[in-house]
Amino acid sequence: MKILFVCLGNICRSPTAEAVLRGVLAREAPELDVTVDSAGTSNYHPGAAPDRRSQAVARERAYDLSGLRARQVRAADFVQFDLILAMDRRNLEELLRMAPAGMRRKIQLFLDYAPEQRLREVPDPYYGGPRGFEDVLDLIEAASRGLLRRLREQAPQP
Ligand code: 4NP
Numbered sequence: 001m002k003i004l005f006v007c008l009g010n011i012c013r014s015p016t017a018e019a020v021l022r023g024v025l026a027r028e029a030p031e032l033d034v035t036v037d038s039a040g041t042s043n044y045h046p047g048a049a050p051d052r053r054s055q056a057v058a059r060e061r062a063y064d065l066s067g068l069r070a071r072q073v074r075a076a077d078f079v080q081f082d083l084i085l086a087m088d089r090r091n092l093e094e095l096l097r098m099a100p101a102g103m104r105r106k107i108q109l110f111l112d113y114a115p116e117q118r119l120r121e122v123p124d125p126y127y128g129g130p131r132g133f134e135d136v137l138d139l140i141e142a143a144s145r146g147l148l149r150r151l152r153e154q155a156p157q158p
Contacts, residue, residue, distance in 0.1 A: 001032070001033065001034045001035070001082050001083070001151065001154075002034075002035040002037075002080060002081045003021065003034060003035070003036050003037075003081065003082065003083045003084075003085065003147075004036075004037050004038065004039060004073075004077055004081040004083070004084045004085070005017040005018050005021075005036070005037070005038040005039075005085050005087070005110065006039055006040065006041060006073060006084060006085065006086050006087065006091050007038075007041075007086075007087040007088070007091055007122075007124075008040055008041055008042050008087075008090070008091060008124065009040050009042055009044050009045050009070065009126065010038055010039050010040030010042075010045065010070035010071060010072070011040075011045050011049075011050050011051045011054070011070050012050065012051045012054045012124070012125055012126055012133070012136065013087040013122050013124070013125070013136055013140070014038035014039065014040065014087060015038050015050040015054065015065050015070070016050070016054050016058055016063070016065065016136060016137060016140050017038060017085070017087070017110065017140045017143075017144070018036050018037060018038040018068060019058060019063040019064065020058070020063055020137070020140050020141055020144050021034075021036050021144045021147065022036050023062070023063050024141075024145070024148055025148070028148065029148060029151070029152065032151055032152070032155055034151060037081070038068070039070075039071050039072060039073040039074075039077060040070060040071070040072055040073065041072070041073055041091050041094040041098075042072065043072040045070045046071060046072065047069050047071075048069065048070045049065075049066065049068065049069060049070075050065040050066075050068055050070075051126070053130060054125075054136075057130070057133045057134055057136075057137050061137065073095065073098065075100075078098070078099045078100055078103040078106065079103070081106065082106060083106055083108070084099075084106050084107045084108070085108055085109070085110040085113075085147075086107065086108070086109055086110065087110055087121065088109075088121035088122060088123070088124065089109070089120075089121055092107065092108075092109055095107045109121065110122060110140075110143050110147075111139065111143050113143040113144075113146035113147040113150065114139065114142040114143040114145075114146050115146070116142070117139060117142055117143075119139060122136055122139050122140065122143075123135065123136070
């Protein structure tokens with residue numbers, strides 16, 4: 001299973017989701033064969049490390065974002081990945097617009113995996129204060145737990 005997280009800049013929300021899901025998988029489900037990556041619909045920050053504010057709040061919960069680098073979504077992603085999870089509706093719409101018709105079923109909102117949450121979109125924290133980055137991390141942890149449950153249900157039984 002190959003999963004791609006997508007936001008606008010690929011420096012705040014989607015690299016956070018990449019590191020959180022990878023961390024949760026390593027700790028709780030090392031038996032699952034899952035590849036995780038992230039990308040942005042924009043090309044605002046190619047090659048950039050994650051935003052320092054995202055790195056700081058993630059580090060406090062033992063997720064390391066420092067080695068990640070931003071890139072834009074490319075056509076091959078729609079073929080290579082099985083699941084493409086957008087952080088908000090703006091990016092969902094952009095992905096649906098970019099995707100070849102047969103690949104659109106792979107594209108979903110990430111918070112669909114956290115139906116207990118009040119929000120359906122992970123808010124863009126870029127122009128806000130530090131609290132926004134904590135809220136992003138809370139939402140991403142909740143949706144990652146929901147996604148892990150789904151991945152376990154779908155895994156082939158031994
Ligand atoms: P992200 O946040 O989409 O979560 O990475 C943003 C990063 C940069 C910008 C907007 C959102 N920007 O406008 O540069």
